[in-house]
Amino acid sequence: xxxxxxxxxxxxxxxxxxxxxxxxxxxxxxxxxxxxxxxxxxxxxxxxxxxxxxxxx
Numbered sequence: 686x687x688x689x690x691x692x693x694x695x696x697x698x699x700x701x702x703x704x705x706x707x708x709x710x711x712x713x714x715x716x717x718x719x720x721x722x723x724x725x726x727x728x729x730x731x732x733x734x735x736x737x738x739x740x741x742x
Contacts, residue, residue, distance in 0.1 A: 689695055
């Protein structure tokens, strides 16, 4: 049993899952297998041009 002060939070974690999550995020930052790498704030790859179709009324 683990004894810790009352102000310390203790929780169980599955290290294999935590490592998978970390690896996924590191792969995305590095331009992983999907080729996307990091995304801009709008969720698109950096340098992507977005086109908006204008419709006349």
